[in-house]
Amino acid sequence: MIGKPSFRLKKNLSTYNLFQVIFLISAGLPVFLLIKGLRNVNFYSILVWGFSLFLLLYLFVLTLFKDKYLAYTLIIPAVSILFLVSIYPFVYSLRASFFAVSGINLRRTWPFIGLRNYISLFSDSLFWTVLIRTTEYLALAVTIELFAGLAMAILFSKVRRIFLSVFIIPMMIAPIVTGLLWKSMFNLENGFINKLLGYAGFSDVPWLTYKVLPIFSFLPQPYKHLAQNLNMTYGFFSILIPDIWQWTPLVALFLLAGIKSLPEKVFESAQMDGAGAWQTFRYITIPLLKPIITVTILIRMIDVLKVYEPIWAMFRTGIGVRTLNMQLTTYLFRTHDFGKGSALSIVVLLLVSIIITVFHRILYRRKETFHR
Amino acid sequence: MILSSFKPSELFGTKQIYFIFKPTLENYKFIFHQYPFLSYLRNSLVVTFTSTFLSIVFGSLAGYSLARFKTGGEPLAFWVLSTRMLPPAAVIIPFFMIYMRAGLINTLFGLIIAYMVFNLSFVVWMTRSFFGEIPVELEEAAMLDGCSRLGAFIRVVLPLAKNGIAATAVFCVVFAWNEFLFALVLTTSEAAQTLPASVNRFITKYEIHWGPLYAESTLIIFPILIAALFMQRYLVRGLTLGALKG
Numbered sequence: 155m156i157g158k159p160s161f162r163l164k165k166n167l168s169t170y171n172l173f174q175v176i177f178l179i180s181a182g183l184p185v186f187l188l189i190k191g192l193r194n195v196n197f198y199s200i201l202v203w204g205f206s207l208f209l210l211l212y213l214f215v216l217t218l219f220k221d222k223y224l225a226y227t228l229i230i231p232a233v234s235i236l237f238l239v240s241i242y243p244f245v246y247s248l249r250a251s252f253f254a255v256s257g258i259n260l261r262r263t264w265p266f267i268g269l270r271n272y273i274s275l276f277s278d279s280l281f282w283t284v285l286i287r288t289t290e291y292l293a294l295a296v297t298i299e300l301f302a303g304l305a306m307a308i309l310f311s312k313v314r315r316i317f318l319s320v321f322i323i324p325m326m327i328a329p330i331v332t333g334l335l336w337k338s339m340f341n342l343e344n345g346f347i348n349k350l351l352g353y354a355g356f357s358d359v360p361w362l363t364y365k366v367l368p369i370f371s372f373l374p375q376p377y378k379h380l381a382q383n384l385n386m387t388y389g390f391f392s393i394l395i396p397d398i399w400q401w402t403p404l405v406a407l408f409l410l411a412g413i414k415s416l417p418e419k420v421f422e423s424a425q426m427d428g429a430g431a432w433q434t435f436r437y438i439t440i441p442l443l444k445p446i447i448t449v450t451i452l453i454r455m456i457d458v459l460k461v462y463e464p465i466w467a468m469f470r471t472g473i474g475v476r477t478l479n480m481q482l483t484t485y486l487f488r489t490h491d492f493g494k495g496s497a498l499s500i501v502v503l504l505l506v507s508i509i510i511t512v513f514h515r516i517l518y519r520r521k522e523t524f525h526r
Numbered sequence: 527m528i529l530s531s532f533k534p535s536e537l538f539g540t541k542q543i544y545f546i547f548k549p550t551l552e553n554y555k556f557i558f559h560q561y562p563f564l565s566y567l568r569n570s571l572v573v574t575f576t577s578t579f580l581s582i583v584f585g586s587l588a589g590y591s592l593a594r595f596k597t598g599g600e601p602l603a604f605w606v607l608s609t610r611m612l613p614p615a616a617v618i619i620p621f622f623m624i625y626m627r628a629g630l631i632n633t634l635f636g637l638i639i640a641y642m643v644f645n646l647s648f649v650v651w652m653t654r655s656f657f658g659e660i661p662v663e664l665e666e667a668a669m670l671d672g673c674s675r676l677g678a679f680i681r682v683v684l685p686l687a688k689n690g691i692a693a694t695a696v697f698c699v700v701f702a703w704n705e706f707l708f709a710l711v712l713t714t715s716e717a718a719q720t721l722p723a724s725v726n727r728f729i730t731k732y733e734i735h736w737g738p739l740y741a742e743s744t745l746i747i748f749p750i751l752i753a754a755l756f757m758q759r760y761l762v763r764g765l766t767l768g769a770l771k772g
Contacts, residue, residue, distance in 0.1 A: 216676075224675050225595030232588030232650055233602070239643040240609045243620035250623065260626050319758050326754040328704035330722045331743040338736060460613040463706045463722075479615035486622060486711060495619045502616040510608050518600070 244503065247496035255492035264493070271497040280473075280481070281498070287385050288459075288477045295397050295461075296454045300447070302398065303405025308435075310406065311413050318410070321403035329400070333467025336396040337362070340468070361392045364474040389475045396464040401457070405450055412446035413439070452513045459506060478502055553741035561738065562716040563745075569713075570703060570720040572634055577641035578698040585649025586691055590679055592650065593657035594665075603654065610647040614707050622711055632714045640708045645698040652697075656690035657683060693760035696753050703750060721746050 208231075216227055251271050253264035275281055310318065324332070339346040340361035348358050365388050370381040416439070424434050440447075462479045469475050471484045482502065485495030557563040588606075591597045621640065622631075630636035660683055668678040684691075709723035716724075721742065728739040 225591050225597045228587040228591035229597050232584045232646055233606075235584065236606060236609055236643060236646060239639065240612075240617075243617055243624060246624060247617075247620035250620070255623070260623060319755070322754050322758060323751065326700060326750045327747045328706070328722050328743075328750070330704075330706045330725055331747055334725065334739065334743060456611045460615075462613075462615055466706075466710075479613060482615045482619060483707075483711070486619060492619060492623060496623075499616045499619050503612065506612055506616065507608070510611050513611075514604055514608075 244500075247499050250493055251497035251500055253493050255496070256490065260492075267493070271493045275494055275497050275501070280476075283383065284476050284478055284481045287390070287475070290385050291390075291394065291461075291477055292455060292458050294394055295401075295458050296451055298394075298398050299402045299405045299454060300451065302402045303409055303450075306402065306406035307409035307413055311410060318407065321407055324400045325404055327400070329461075329463035330467055332396050332400055333464035336392070336399075336464065337468045340392055360388050362389060362468055363387075364389050367391070387474065389469065389472070393465045393468060393475050397458065397461055401454065405454065408446060408450045408453075409443065412443050416442050448516055452509070452516065455509055456506075456513070459509070553737040556738045557741050557745075563742065565716045566719055566721050566724045569634060569637075569716075569718055570722075573637045573641060573720055574699055574702040576634075577638045577645060577702050578695055580638070581642045581645035581649050581698055582691065582695050585646050585694075586653040586684075586687075588650045589653030590657050590683065592654045594662070603651070606647045607651045610644060610651070614644070618707060618711050621708070625712055631712060632718045634718050636712055637709065637718060637720070640712060641702045641705060644705075645701060648701070649694055649698065652694045653687065653691060656687045656694075660686050690760070693757045696757045697760075700750055700753060703746075 212227075212231055250264070252266060252268060254267045254271075255264050256262060327335075340348075342348065342358070342360065342362070345361070347361065351357075351359060364382065366378055366381050367386045367388065370378065370386050373381060420438055420442070421434065424438055429437070460479070461477070462483075465475060465477060465480055466483075471480050471488065476484070478498075482495060482498055485491055485498070489495075592603050592606075625631050625636055630639075664682050664686070665675070665678040668682045669675065673681060704722060705720075706722045709720040710726065713719040713723060725739060725742055725746070728735040728742070
């Protein structure tokens with residue numbers, strides 16, 4: 155008869171202690187913060203206490219139950235934190251979007267106004283302008299990055315991996331610094347870019363202004379206005395360029411990883427059949443890369459929708475280049491109409507969740523094991 | 527930019543670009559002495575490392591549970607991931623309102639919580655794929671030798687996934703260090719403001735102090751570029767949230 159091995163009870167104390175020390179530290183951190191913030195006793199300190207108690211309780215439960223319910227005891231803290239900080243704000247802003255919330259005095263009771271926030275949002279032409287601009291930004295940024303990234307990936311496909319670490323540099327720079335850097339380079343008085351264009355024989359380009367691009371400037375007035383409304387302005391392109399500069403290397407890295415993983419034999423047989431370089435590229439490389447290109451496009455779409463800092467650095471909340479993200483923060487910094495702001499956040503969240511759902515479908519289409 | 531951070535201030539207002547000039551440390555002196563750079567640095571360090579630490583601890587536990595026990599199945603895992611895909615600007619208004627009512631505005635703890643959420647879902651997703659790659663047989667062998675499941679996780683799985691977790695941690699540090707919008711909205715003074723948000727202060731209505739701005743920007747990106755060297759191998763994987771392996 156095989157009994158439970160008796161040495162199971164003997165646990166290696168040192169590793170367990172290490173594990174517990176980690177948890178004690180993480181419980182101790184909020185306590186430390188609490189002591190520092192004791193001067194004003196408010197909801198904040200209650201929250202900190204709650205957090206540290208939660209941690210201690212968790213530690214207790216984990217050592218008490220050991221392997222029993224391990225699947226759940228391990229996942230509970232992460233999921234409860236995520237739930238608290240993602241679902242709760244969503245419900246909160248959903249509620250706030252039906253009230254007239256004053257940003258000046260949040261504690262005052264909010265008068266209920268029904269759907270009026272949404273109605274005024276959708277009847278505002280600014281909302282539609284911003285929506286069109288965001289869509290345009292998304293489409294242009296993703297397309298240009300994809301083509302430039304593909305070109306870069308093909309150019310660098312023979313280069314050793316070590317040298318590619320240069321690619322990482324723009325991605326790791328804080329986006330706000332990128333924005334400021336480009337702002338200084340676009341500077342009209344002593345900007346680097348205009349100087350460079352000057353040496354090449356071009357005249358000064360009015361970056362960071364709302365002027366219409368020269369190809370459209372010959373148009374008569376109403377059409378010119380239309381071009382301006384469709385964002386064919388220098389300002390729009392000056393917010394587009396930093397994003398392209400920063401993220402094209404990433405697209406190139408994705409595609410490069412894809413190209414490297416392609417089977418060698420297909421190319422050999424194509425060569426034997428007498429396919430030219432262009433034919434090989436068009437009929438073999440692109441179709442084989444298709445899944446990776448799809449994933450890249452989706453990831454870039456989600457990331458482009460997050461772009462905030464470069465636009466802020468260059469224009470603050472300038473009305474001519476506002477994207478949805480900028481429009482959202484105008485409610486925080488300028489108008490203080492949090493009810494309408496919440497309504498817009500809900501709209502944006504719904505739009506993004508559509509993209510996320512599409513992403514999910516495409517990513518898991520081939521997996522039969524996925525159950526819903 | 528790094529070059530410009532050593533530039534004397536009188537060269538910024540002119541119409542020329544100078545590549546050759548007498549280097550000066552006046553910009554660095556300015557940010558260290560006449561500007562609360564050190565308190566911004568302290569805030570950045572505290573917020574970055576605390577939020578990274580907490581999200582790594584909780585995230586890797588949850589990641590293990592998702593990888594081994596398939597808790598909640600694929601929907602739960604994808605919900606965790608989807609919280610990361612939301613644009614921060616879309617959640618900043620409810621965050622601001624909740625923080626305002628809770629008195630969390632301009633506190634380090636508030637920022638730590640905000641950063642932890644974004645990093646937590648990332649850590650869960652990444653560690654889930656790292657743990658998933660480690661064969662179950664190793665754990666079973668350890669359990670036959672008398673380990674508990676938790677013990678097997680700590681002694682066998684964690685050491686094997688060490689590199690992946692370290693790379694994930696570096697990613698979290700980079701995200702939290704570079705984060706701008708939450709720091710801008712949720713903090714107001716040097717009591718809790720982090721470095722990226724404080725760069726903003728050099729841009730006033732009347733002029734931009736380019737010299738100190740360049741100096742501070744250099745100091746912001748320098749540690750990150752060093753960190754980037756460590757995670758080259760995991761970069762593609764980290765930035766695609768595990769969808770691609772490079």
